[in-house]
Amino acid sequence: MTDPRKDIARIIVSPEQIEQRVTELAAQISRDYAGQGDLYLIGILKGAFIFLADLSRRLEIPHIVDFMALSSYGKSATSTGAVRILMDLREPIEDRHILLVEDIVDTGQTLAYLYKTLQGRRPASLKTCVLCKKARDQAPVPIDYLGFTIPDVWVVGYGLDFADRYRTLPYIAELKREIYAP
Ligand code: PRP
Numbered sequence: 001m002t003d004p005r006k007d008i009a010r011i012i013v014s015p016e017q018i019e020q021r022v023t024e025l026a027a028q029i030s031r032d033y034a035g036q037g038d039l040y041l042i043g044i045l046k047g048a049f050i051f052l053a054d055l056s057r058r059l060e061i062p063h064i065v066d067f068m069a070l071s072s073y074g075k076s077a078t079s080t081g082a083v084r085i086l087m088d089l090r091e092p093i094e095d096r097h098i099l100l101v102e103d104i105v106d107t108g109q110t111l112a113y114l115y116k117t118l119q120g121r122r123p124a125s126l127k128t129c130v131l132c133k134k135a136r137d138q139a140p141v142p143i144d145y146l147g148f149t150i151p152d153v154w155v156v157g158y159g160l161d162f163a164d165r166y167r168t169l170p171y172i173a174e175l176k177r178e179i180y181a182p
């Protein structure tokens with residue numbers, strides 16, 4: 001197996017910065033939802049699985065974890081296609097407090113679609129928690145809890161991938177351009 005680190009141009013967010021920010025976000029979420037019963041955390045596969053695992057273990061409030069998997073038609077290095085649900089939630093979310101957990105907002109299309117779809121299921125409340133958001137024009141989506149704003153480059157690590165690789169790198173890093181645009 002080749003070393004994935006050789007394909008990294010630079011580290012954008014270090015493991016220490018991630019750990020600190022995830023701890024801060026979990027503390028803030030724990031405060032905001034204290035006394036409201038179970039929080040329903042929805043992780044969006046695949047990219048959010050590492051962020052969700054770390055965030056949920058730091059929460060100090062009762063919560064339930066569930067997942068959705070989505071697919072974007074025609075997604076490439078430069079564009080996102082239409083979104084569809086590949087795997088839905090196990091239970092209805094009506095009257096529950098929902099926190100959507102995403103790894104990244106790029107164009108914002110995925111989060112906008114999810115927000116609209118879940119809002120239609122009449123939850124008690126719906127908020128979003130996003131690890132990183134690119135500094136670029138995006139669909140108007142509400143981000144209630146944000147980890148980092150990052151440059152508009154192809155990023156991998158801490159759940160983020162290119163062609164399903166690099167997800168387990170411990171940092172968020174820019175991928176060398178020759179890897180995704182040879
Ligand atoms: C990524 C990411 C977000 C979405 C963000 O998912 O996890 O869900 O893209 O992009 P957008 O803001 O332009 O819509 P991807 O489709 O790459 O799947 P993955 O999570 O399985 O890697």
